[in-house]
Amino acid sequence: MKKMKLVMVGNGMAGVRTLEELLKIAPHLYDIAVFGAEPHPNYNRILLSPVLAGEQTLEEIVLNPLAWYAEHGIRLHLGKKVVDVNRARRVVIAADGTEEYYDRLLIATGSNPFIPPLPGSDLQGVIAFRHIADTNVMIETAKTHKHAVVIGGGLLGLEAANGLMSRGMDVTLAHVAPWLMNRQLDDVAGDLLRKSLELRGMKFRIETHTQELVGGPLGRVTAVKFKDGSETPADLVVMAAGIRPNTQLAEKIGLHCLHGIVVNDTMQTVTDPRIYSVGECAAHRGIAYGLVAPLFEQGKVCATHLAEFGIGRYTGSATSTKLKVTGIDLFSAGNFMGGPDCEEIVMSDPYGGVYKKLVIQDDKLVGACLYGDTVDGSFYFKLLRDGRKIGEMRDKLMFGESHLGDAGHQGQNKAAAMADSDEVCGCNGVNKGTICKAIKDKGLFTLEEVRKVTKASASCGSCTGLVEQLLMFTAGGDYSAAPKKKAMCACTDASHQEVRDTIRAEHLLTIDSVYRRLSWRTPNGCSSCRPAVNYYLISTWPKQAKDDPQSHFINERSHANIQKDGTYSVVPRMWGGTTNSSELRRIADTIDKFKIPTVKVTGGQRIDLLGVKKEDLPAVWQSLGMPSGHAYGKTLRTVKTCVGSEWCRFGTQDSTRLGIDLERALWRMYAPHKVKLAVSGCPRNCAESGIKDVGIIGVDSGWEVYVAGNAGIKTEVAHFFVKLKTAEEVLEYAGAFLQLYREEGWYLERTVHYVARVGLDHCKARVIDDAANRKALWERLQFALDGEPDPWFEFDKAGVDARQFQPVGVL
Amino acid sequence: MSDWKVFCRVDDIPVLGARRIARTGSTDVAIFRNSEDKIFALLDRCPHKGGPLSQGIVCGDSVACPLHNWTIGLDDGCAKSPDAGRTQRFSVTVDGGNVLLDVEELTTLALGPTLIPAVAALGAETAVAERPAV
Numbered sequence: 001m002k003k004m005k006l007v008m009v010g011n012g013m014a015g016v017r018t019l020e021e022l023l024k025i026a027p028h029l030y031d032i033a034v035f036g037a038e039p040h041p042n043y044n045r046i047l048l049s050p051v052l053a054g055e056q057t058l059e060e061i062v063l064n065p066l067a068w069y070a071e072h073g074i075r076l077h078l079g080k081k082v083v084d085v086n087r088a089r090r091v092v093i094a095a096d097g098t099e100e101y102y103d104r105l106l107i108a109t110g111s112n113p114f115i116p117p118l119p120g121s122d123l124q125g126v127i128a129f130r131h132i133a134d135t136n137v138m139i140e141t142a143k144t145h146k147h148a149v150v151i152g153g154g155l156l157g158l159e160a161a162n163g164l165m166s167r168g169m170d171v172t173l174a175h176v177a178p179w180l181m182n183r184q185l186d187d188v189a190g191d192l193l194r195k196s197l198e199l200r201g202m203k204f205r206i207e208t209h210t211q212e213l214v215g216g217p218l219g220r221v222t223a224v225k226f227k228d229g230s231e232t233p234a235d236l237v238v239m240a241a242g243i244r245p246n247t248q249l250a251e252k253i254g255l256h257c258l259h260g261i262v263v264n265d266t267m268q269t270v271t272d273p274r275i276y277s278v279g280e281c282a283a284h285r286g287i288a289y290g291l292v293a294p295l296f297e298q299g300k301v302c303a304t305h306l307a308e309f310g311i312g313r314y315t316g317s318a319t320s321t322k323l324k325v326t327g328i329d330l331f332s333a334g335n336f337m338g339g340p341d342c343e344e345i346v347m348s349d350p351y352g353g354v355y356k357k358l359v360i361q362d363d364k365l366v367g368a369c370l371y372g373d374t375v376d377g378s379f380y381f382k383l384l385r386d387g388r389k390i391g392e393m394r395d396k397l398m399f400g401e402s403h404l405g406d407a408g409h410q411g412q413n414k415a416a417a418m419a420d421s422d423e424v425c426g427c428n429g430v431n432k433g434t435i436c437k438a439i440k441d442k443g444l445f446t447l448e449e450v451r452k453v454t455k456a457s458a459s460c461g462s463c464t465g466l467v468e469q470l471l472m473f474t475a476g477g478d479y480s481a482a483p484k485k486k487a488m489c490a491c492t493d494a495s496h497q498e499v500r501d502t503i504r505a506e507h508l509l510t511i512d513s514v515y516r517r518l519s520w521r522t523p524n525g526c527s528s529c530r531p532a533v534n535y536y537l538i539s540t541w542p543k544q545a546k547d548d549p550q551s552h553f554i555n556e557r558s559h560a561n562i563q564k565d566g567t568y569s570v571v572p573r574m575w576g577g578t579t580n581s582s583e584l585r586r587i588a589d590t591i592d593k594f595k596i597p598t599v600k601v602t603g604g605q606r607i608d609l610l611g612v613k614k615e616d617l618p619a620v621w622q623s624l625g626m627p628s629g630h631a632y633g634k635t636l637r638t639v640k641t642c643v644g645s646e647w648c649r650f651g652t653q654d655s656t657r658l659g660i661d662l663e664r665a666l667w668r669m670y671a672p673h674k675v676k677l678a679v680s681g682c683p684r685n686c687a688e689s690g691i692k693d694v695g696i697i698g699v700d701s702g703w704e705v706y707v708a709g710n711a712g713i714k715t716e717v718a719h720f721f722v723k724l725k726t727a728e729e730v731l732e733y734a735g736a737f738l739q740l741y742r743e744e745g746w747y748l749e750r751t752v753h754y755v756a757r758v759g760l761d762h763c764k765a766r767v768i769d770d771a772a773n774r775k776a777l778w779e780r781l782q783f784a785l786d787g788e789p790d791p792w793f794e795f796d797k798a799g800v801d802a803r804q805f806q807p808v809g810v811l
Numbered sequence: 812m813s814d815w816k817v818f819c820r821v822d823d824i825p826v827l828g829a830r831r832i833a834r835t836g837s838t839d840v841a842i843f844r845n846s847e848d849k850i851f852a853l854l855d856r857c858p859h860k861g862g863p864l865s866q867g868i869v870c871g872d873s874v875a876c877p878l879h880n881w882t883i884g885l886d887d888g889c890a891k892s893p894d895a896g897r898t899q900r901f902s903v904t905v906d907g908g909n910v911l912l913d914v915e916e917l918t919t920l921a922l923g924p925t926l927i928p929a930v931a932a933l934g935a936e937t938a939v940a941e942r943p944a945v
Contacts, residue, residue: 442893453893524827524846527868527875527882550827554866554877562877566863801825807833808819808842808910811917 003031006306007092007102009082009249011036013045014279014295015108016064021303023072029307032074033100035092039079040132041066044475046292048135052163058132063443075100085253087272104274104306107250107261111243111280111290116151120213125221126237129160138236142167145235149173149224151210153180155323157240158197162326164236165202172232174205174224184321184332188348189355189371196328196353205232213237245281245288260288265313267302278302284314291319292475293446311521313493320381322374322472328353329469331377334367334384335359342366347398358397363389365397375465376400378447389759392719415469424466427459427713435467439474447471462713489529491522496532496746503536509545511537527553532747535634535672539742542784549799555632558804559791560617568617569610572626573667576641576659576679577605583626590623604638604676606631615805621792628792630667634748636675639663640688644681644698653698655681658727662696665731666738668788669781672745672754675738690717693741693751694734703730707737707763708755716752719760722768736767736777743780813902814914821848821908829865829874831855832912837922840901841865842910843874843885850910851885852903854921858883858896 006022008015011034019032036042040062047061069076080094085105092100113128115121125141127134141148142164150161153175165171179190194204209227213234216222224234245260255271256262260283262270267282269275278298280290289295294317301314320333338344338359347356352372358380359367364387368380379400383390390397418424420433438444438454450467451458457467487493494502499514508514514533515525524530534551555561560568572587587607591599598610606629612620621628631637641659645651659679669675678687679696689695691711695718697704702725709718721737724730740763745754755763767774791798824830824844832840839855841864849872855865862878873882873891882891888900899921902913 522871524870526870527880530868530870550825550869553868558866562863562866564860564862564878566861566866801828803823803825803830804828807831807839808823810833811835811914 004029004103005101006030006032006104006106007100008032008034008106008108009085009092010108010110010279010281011038011042011076011078012108012110012279013042013063013292014110014299015106016042017296018106018108018278018299018302018306019072019074020064021300022306025303025309026307027072030104032072033077033092034069034074035077035080035082035094035098035100037079037081038131038133041069041076041078043132045130046475048129048132049159049163052129052135052138052160053166054163058135082249085249087253087275090274102274104276105272106302106306107255107269107275107277107281108279109246109249109281111288112246112248113239114242114244115239116210116241118210118212120215120221121239123213123215123221123237124219125235126213126239128239129156130243134238138164138238139167141236142169146170147172147233148236148238149232149234150238150240151224152240152242153177153204153206154183154240154242155181155325157238158193158325160238160240161202162197164238165200169236170203172203172205172224172234174208174210174226176207176209178207180204180206181325181330184323185330185371186332186337186357186369188346188357189330189332189369192350192353192355192371193325193328193330197326200326243280243290245283247281250277250281257283259283259286265301265315266305267298267314268305276302276306285316287316289317289319291317291321293317294319296445315493318381318385320377320384322377322468329370329372329374329472331370331374331380332368333377333381334365335361336367336369338367345394345398356398360390360394363391365390375469378464378468386757388757389761392760393756415466415473418466424470425454425456425459425463428455430454430456432470435470436474439471444471445475488532489526491525491529492518492520494518499533500536500540500744500746503533503540507541509537509541511548511551535670535747538670539672539784542780547799549801556634557801558614558617559628559632559798559800560612560614561632563610565611566614567610568612568614569608569631570612570617570620570624571602571606571608571629571631572624573629573663574606574626575663576639576656578641578656578660579607586624586626590620593623594620596620602631602638604631605640606638615807618802618805627667627790634671634673636663636666636669636671636677638676639666640676640678640692642680642682642686644679648681650684651681651698652700653681653703655679655687655696655698658696658698658703658730659687661727662731662734665735665782666785668790669738669742669785671738671742672747673750675741675751677734691715692718694718694737696730696734702726705730705733708751708760710750710752712750714752719755721760721764732774732778733767735781736774737763739777739781739784740766742784743777812915815904815911816914817909817911818842819910821850821905821910824850824910827869829867829869831865832917834917834922839863839865840912840917842903842912843869845869845872845885850903850905852901852912853883853885853888854899854901856898857881858888858890858898859894864898 042064044061044063050056080098083095084093090102113130127137148164148169148171150157150173153173161171161173179187180193211225211227213221214223221234221237223231225231247257247261250261251257255269261277261281263277263282263284267276267278269277279295298314301312304312322331343360345358354372357369365383418432421431423431435454435456444450457464488496511533530551534548537545538547549557560570594616596609600608602608639659639662641656644655675693677694678689678692680687680689681698689697691709695706695709704723705721706718707721710716741751741754789797791800795802829841829843841853841855843851855863857876859881862876864874866877867874872885875882881894888898890896901916904911
């Protein structure tokens with residue numbers, strides 16, 4: 001069969017990325033031809049600034065060498081500007097007469113620098129900063145000339161000015177707005193930036209309009225004249241007054257353009273179904289994006305449609321700006337200027353070179369501007385995008401996410417200061433050198449890509465800020481963006497909340513019905529979404545929805561914890577951490593009988609038998625004769641207790657008794673994630689109640705209940721929830737809180753994250769203030785737990801597939 | 812010479828699940844069944860850190876390793892991009908609901924004790940990640 005023909009006009013980052021995505025999924029579908037007006041293969045335009053500053057070479061910033069085009073059989077027409085497209089004949093025509101026929105046309109012409117219509121803008125020595133050629137002119141001019149003027153104090157202008165200065169030129173930067181980077185920074189941060197650059201020798205003409213460019217007798221620019229009458233000498237003028245989508249060709253051939261080439265959610269032009277457009281030239285829902293991440297997202301979507309898969313929609317991106325300008329970290333997002341209805345929290349340390357401003361409206365973060373220290377940028381961006389109430393964290397907000405109990409990367413927050421051998425991601429053991437190398441070698445641009453390839457920040461995520469910084473200075477400035485809504489996984493566009501809501505609203509009872517209703521892309525989901533959907537079904541419709549054993553992680557199928565060598569660990573339940581001689585004797589006998597190599601006391605006051613072979617599990621359980629400790633599941637794990645008033649001379653309450661009662665009431669409880677409780681008999685808090693999902697502390701007059709503490713990756717002290725008089729009340733309140741979490745939490749969300757998302761006030765309103773609702777929650781939990789089997793002894797009832805313990809054959 | 816032997820019925824393997832053939836002195840072989848009742852057989856060892864693939868979650872035509880969630884193609888034993896690696900595949904056929912494997916292959920391919928080189932070399936200090944966060 002003859003291949004279809006795909007022609008791409010434009011040879012830049014977004015377009016070539018689309019081809020890469022296409023070749024990945026449909027390598028043989030098209031015969032491809034590419035036109036590029038520049039005489040270079042695809043290179044990383046963002047890195048032109050380091051090239052100008054002499055930190056990198058042109059060879060280093062090439063993303064796809066000529067060999068790549070050849071390897072994929074792409075006909076590359078370099079240095080040929082496309083001047084026309086005959087849509088009736090489906091032919092692309094270049095200035096030199098080269099023609100290519102197409103079945104599909106991809107327009108990725110990017111954007112053009114905006115050249116203000118000033119007298120003298122056509123003089124020799126007046127350039128923009130967009131192409132390799134511009135960069136070369138600047139480098140050459142700096143060798144022979146002295147004076148440079150940059151017009152425009154945005155990112156590009158500042159980088160041009162900085163680069164020229166580092167090449168020895170005397171640079172004046174003229175900017176019409178009252179402060180630098182007025183689109184990305186507020187006045188204070190803009191002034192800090194100006195002062196820091198002035199110290200390095202850059203000159204500024206702020207709030208200054210240019211009148212004209214003055215030429216000499218040989219037609220070369222000699223000076224810049226400003227509207228206030230002053231003049232400054234100039235051998236080189238760089239125009240950096242912004243960019244405009246390059247729609248020249250598209251308009252000429254009659255494609256609908258409005259702030260860019262108008263495309264739909266599949267990146268198809270609205271005018272001609274054979275023509276697609278991606279990148280800075282495309283206007284999607286009225287927005288032409290200029291950051292790499294959304295453009296690559298567009299490329300991915302476009303590729304699936306070019307490949308005729310017909311899946312994937314681009315629904316827009318929320319963007320934030322995270323930049324490194326001349327060595328200074330900057331971040332801004334949302335409405336960082338504030339306004340009459342907004343409040344601001346400001347931290348300013350001009351001497352230390354750090355400034356942070358957070359803008360709050362209606363108890364929500366609506367904007368942020370960070371200068372000098374941007375490690376918490378992604379945390380603020382997430383808060384902003386989620387529109388979460390920030391009331392109860394307001395006093396800590398300025399200190400960001402990493403102020404407390406962040407483990408795994410030695411408390412580092414400045415990636416640039418780290419050595420290549422320093423560990424960035426403590427979960428997966430990834431050091432800085434490995435990440436930087438992967439970014440460079442594999443051409444990674446987004447956080448998601450780095451996570452996929454290196455696993456850095458892919459587990460607990462606490463080093464995300466560091467990884468972003470590494471991306472920034474390895475791949476270049478602007479990369480940050482996020483989908484407006486976070487899909488559950490790649491199998492669907494639906495979010496966790498949408499899945500939960502749909503299951504409840506439409507009374508869905510099976511995984512398949514959820515997949516059908518929400519148009520899942522995969523037949524059986526993936527290892528990430530299937531357990532989540534299964535949990536949502538059984539937690540929403542207990543006794544109605546049937547649990548699917550194959551939708552559980554192995555630990556919950558074999559009811560033991562898989563270890564790294566494929567053996568299992570077994571933890572029998574000891575109510576409230578109490579045991580007796582006959583249990584201990586059975587444990588000892590079991591250890592001997594099954595030659596169990598390691599026995600260890602856990603943090604939750606239980607005994608862990610490690611190294612049990614899978615075949616032995618049922619016999620080990622029988623031999624122990626103790627209930628399952630559920631140490632393997634997203635379930636109630638343990639209730640840790642101190643000895644309390646029964647023995648302790650300081651004890652004020654019988655904490656052991658309450659712990660046992662709580663554990664007996666709540667065991668076998670599945671939840672979005674594991675749940676740990678503790679009960680202490682006095683404020684000395686020997687059971688460490690302050691870092692538990694529900695922690696209880698006895699005082700002389702009753703019990704204090706704390707919720708949503710955490711001792712894991714992120715140490716978080718539990719919040720005070722309520723003070724109660726009796727143990728019965730504690731059971732009801734704790735149970736109701738946990739049922740709320742079970743009904744509303746997203747899968748794999750610990751209580752600390754759940755409460756952070758919905759707010760403590762939300763939980764208090766439903767559990768403490770509303771007595772009827774509390775009783776209803778507590779009853780629903782008891783209903784769900786009533787008659788639940790012990791999976792170690794009631795295989796049939798618990799859906800344990802006993803066949804798994806035996807091989808089908810032995811050789 | 813192929814030497815086909817019946818090891819079980821298709822129904823002995825849970826849908827979207829797996830069973831094992833134990834090989835004395837060598838790593839087990841995992842037999843998988845997907846939602847379309849297609850049967851696959853792979854060495855029960857992830858190319859990453861040796862996790863038992865038979866204990867993973869089966870989706871479509873791949874299995875997610877229980878240790879670190881690498882996704883392995885059931886058909887070819889290859890890790891899905893961006894991870895790279897391959898585990899031995901075994902021939903398997905179904906005849907009248909019986910699942911047959913080639914004893915010749917089972918007794919000659921990927922022999923030897925359960926080797927987990929990465930783990931053995933790095934020892935206990937190797938950080939083991941939890942499954943990726945949602």
